[in-house]
Amino acid sequence: MTRHALSTRLWHWVNAVAIIVLFMSGLNISNAHRYLYWGDYGFDPKDAWLSVIRFPSWATIPQYYSLALAREWHITAAWPFGVGLLFIWVAMLVNGHFRRDLTTTPRDWTPSAVIASLKSHSGSGAGKGYNLVQRILYGMVFGVLLPLMVFTGLAISPGIQAAAPWLLEVLGGRQSARSLHFIASWAIFGFFVIHIVLALIDWRLIAGMFTGGKRADAAPAPSPATLPAEEGTPAHG
Amino acid sequence: MVDLPRRSLLAGIAAMGVTACSKINESETPNSLFKAAQDGHRAVHRALAGKQGLAPEYTRAERSPTFRGNGSVTVEDPFYQDQLAKGFPDWQLEVRGLVERPLRLTLADLRALPQRTQITRHDCVEGWSAIGEWQGPQLSELLDAARVRDSANFLVFRCADVLYERDYYESIDMVDAYHPQTIIAHSLNGEPLPEKNGAPLRMRIERQLGYKHAKYVKAIEAVASFDQIGQGKGGFWEDVAGYQWYAGI
Numbered sequence: 001m002t003r004h005a006l007s008t009r010l011w012h013w014v015n016a017v018a019i020i021v022l023f024m025s026g027l028n029i030s031n032a033h034r035y036l037y038w039g040d041y042g043f044d045p046k047d048a049w050l051s052v053i054r055f056p057s058w059a060t061i062p063q064y065y066s067l068a069l070a071r072e073w074h075i076t077a078a079w080p081f082g083v084g085l086l087f088i089w090v091a092m093l094v095n096g097h098f099r100r101d102l103t104t105t106p107r108d109w110t111p112s113a114v115i116a117s118l119k120s121h122s123g124s125g126a127g128k129g130y131n132l133v134q135r136i137l138y139g140m141v142f143g144v145l146l147p148l149m150v151f152t153g154l155a156i157s158p159g160i161q162a163a164a165p166w167l168l169e170v171l172g173g174r175q176s177a178r179s180l181h182f183i184a185s186w187a188i189f190g191f192f193v194i195h196i197v198l199a200l201i202d203w204r205l206i207a208g209m210f211t212g213g214k215r216a217d218a219a220p221a222p223s224p225a226t227l228p229a230e231e232g233t234p235a236h237g
Numbered sequence: 238m239v240d241l242p243r244r245s246l247l248a249g250i251a252a253m254g255v256t257a258c259s260k261i262n263e264s265e266t267p268n269s270l271f272k273a274a275q276d277g278h279r280a281v282h283r284a285l286a287g288k289q290g291l292a293p294e295y296t297r298a299e300r301s302p303t304f305r306g307n308g309s310v311t312v313e314d315p316f317y318q319d320q321l322a323k324g325f326p327d328w329q330l331e332v333r334g335l336v337e338r339p340l341r342l343t344l345a346d347l348r349a350l351p352q353r354t355q356i357t358r359h360d361c362v363e364g365w366s367a368i369g370e371w372q373g374p375q376l377s378e379l380l381d382a383a384r385v386r387d388s389a390n391f392l393v394f395r396c397a398d399v400l401y402e403r404d405y406y407e408s409i410d411m412v413d414a415y416h417p418q419t420i421i422a423h424s425l426n427g428e429p430l431p432e433k434n435g436a437p438l439r440m441r442i443e444r445q446l447g448y449k450h451a452k453y454v455k456a457i458e459a460v461a462s463f464d465q466i467g468q469g470k471g472g473f474w475e476d477v478a479g480y481q482w483y484a485g486i
Contacts, residue, residue, distance in 0.1 A: 033364035040358060041301040043365035067362065068479040072267075075486050076274035158292065158360050159278070159485025162444050163285035165293045174358060174366050 002212030007091035012209055015084050019188065021061060021077040022149075026185055028060035028070035036182055040173035049179070082150045089142070101130040102139045108132050141191055145184050152181035279483045282444075288412050292443035295356040301367045304359070304425060306433025309398035309405060312453055317397050324429070325437040330421070334393070334458035337384035344423060344437055350374035353420050361447040362480065371422040371441050377415045379457070385411075389459035393466060394440055394451035400473065407451040407472040408463050408482075409442055418443040421454065446484035448474045 004012075035048035045051065057063050061073050092098040107113065117132035130138065154160045155167045155177040171177040199205045207213070312318070320328050325344055332340040356370045376392075392414045396405040413419055420441050423430060430436040435452025442449045449472070463469065468476035475482050 029364070033361070035365075037365075040295070040299060041366045041368045043301070043305045043361075043367050044303075066479075068474075068481075071362070071481065071486075072271040072274075072479075075278060075481075076271050079274055079277060156360075157278070157282070157486045158446060159282035159286065159444050159483075162290035162292050163282060163287075168293065174360065178364060 003208055003214055004212050005095050009209055011084055011088040014080050018077045018081040021073055022081055023185060024059060024061040025070040025073040027055040029067060029074060031055055031065055032067045036179040037175035038179060039175055042175040078153060085146050085150060102135055104135050104139060145188050148184045152177045275481050275483055278486045282485050289417060292357055292418055295368050300356060300369055304367045304369045304434055307361060309400055310433040312398045314397060321432060321436060328437050330438060330454060331456035332379050332383040333456060334460050335386040335389040336459050340383050347374055347421060347423060350378050355418055357443050359447055370426050372424045373420040373422040375417060376419045376421060380414060385459050388461050391460050391463055393458040393460055393463060394454050395456040395458060396451050397453035397455050401477060403473060405473045406467060407449055413442055444485050448480060449484045
């Protein structure tokens with residue numbers, strides 16, 4: 001049995017391209033009005049809670065300032081990103097990836113459990129399933145950050161507000177939704193950096209995301225350094 | 238079942254990857270992909286909101302303290318400046334093109350029609366938003382009075398302002414034309430429109446971004462196609478900068 005299901009691998013690479021395009025075109029869009037506000041309205045820089053830097057052209061799509069073209073890339077890449085997220089959620093729920101690798105219990109969210117997990121994961125844990133820190137990080141990305149990008153992105157579209165006015169209310173108004181869109185994008189960027197650095201430490205992880213790799217759960221002896229929190233944890237989900 | 242959308246997504250992504258490497262902007266592949274993406278968003282928006290779904294409206298207390306003017310904030314034409322000083326006594330709005338009964342309406346005529354007052358949010362393509370109270374007759378009133386022909390597919394708004402030596406214009410389809418919140422606003426926050434916000438008349442197209450809300454409107458023209466107008470992309474910013482014609486995204 002492979003470590004990564006075909007659905008995971010396909011989504012991973014499609015999503016990787018979509019996120020890079022979305023992020024870089026998003027930086028270009030940010031340059032059009034570099035101020036973020038809370039609430040429904042906001043247009044005066046002196047009311048902004050954050051003045052964003054002007055992102056350099058090498059970091060943007062296209063590689064020069066063009067709000068129109070950046071928007072074309074952005075709203076085009078939004079399709080594989082949004083539909084892809086729905087796809088991978090359905091796939092993860094159906095094939096057990098979610099239950100097996102991403103669920104946590106309230107007890108997992110204590111500082112001691114997280115510290116124990118970090119200590120036990122000295123690099124050798126690769127290929128032995130997800131440890132607690134991975135479960136929390138990936139869970140946050142799948143459960144919070146990626147959906148938040150989709151929902152805040154939809155909310156700032158004037159065409160969607162007529163269809164789902166509740167979305168803006170939940171998010172605290174259009175300028176709040178726009179601010180959250182910006183914050184979540186940088187949180188995802190932070191995850192992206194950690195993710196790439198860790199993957200580059202062991203290139204087989206990257207190869208595995210193409211080939212599927214080998215799953216290690218058939219290995220005879222499970223690591224003795226399991227988390228304290230896992231003792232007696234009832235099967236969850 | 239999930240294979241079908243995936244495959245087209247993959248094709249789309251592949252096309253994006255290929256084009257990202259070359260000088261892309263004039264080639265056909267990304268443009269048709271962009272067009273398909275934009276049309277997809279519009280189709281989903283329309284399906285979810287329905288033709289008549291309303292944009293949110295706010296209370297007076299929720300208005301922004303001022304209302305930013307952007308794009309053209311003045312019109313240099315001497316006739317316009319003279320009218321502005323006098324309160325636009327001789328300004329006329331023409332309704333023409335594919336209509337059975339062309340109209341010419343003064344501001345007094347427009348004020349005599351049934352009025353709609355709405356406090357709505359204005360979202361600029363740049364990212365900022367302002368909230369104001371607009372008042373004016375619904376566009377549908379005028380279209381019914383002028384009896385728009387079945388052959389009309391779009392309305393083109395002709396404006397008095399000139400930017401980069403081109404006359405500003407915009408266009409919408411008949412769904413937005415007959416939308417209840419599509420009004421010809423003559424007042425903002427209870428006062429006649431200020432010059433920077435489009436005096437004496439500006440369109441409110443509440444489910445789209447600000448550049449669709451044509452200011453300084455002189456004429457409304459019913460057309461079958463806007464291919465022959467300007468550079469054929471349906472509006473000033475669409476022609477000049479390549480902005481999306483559907484600005485609901």
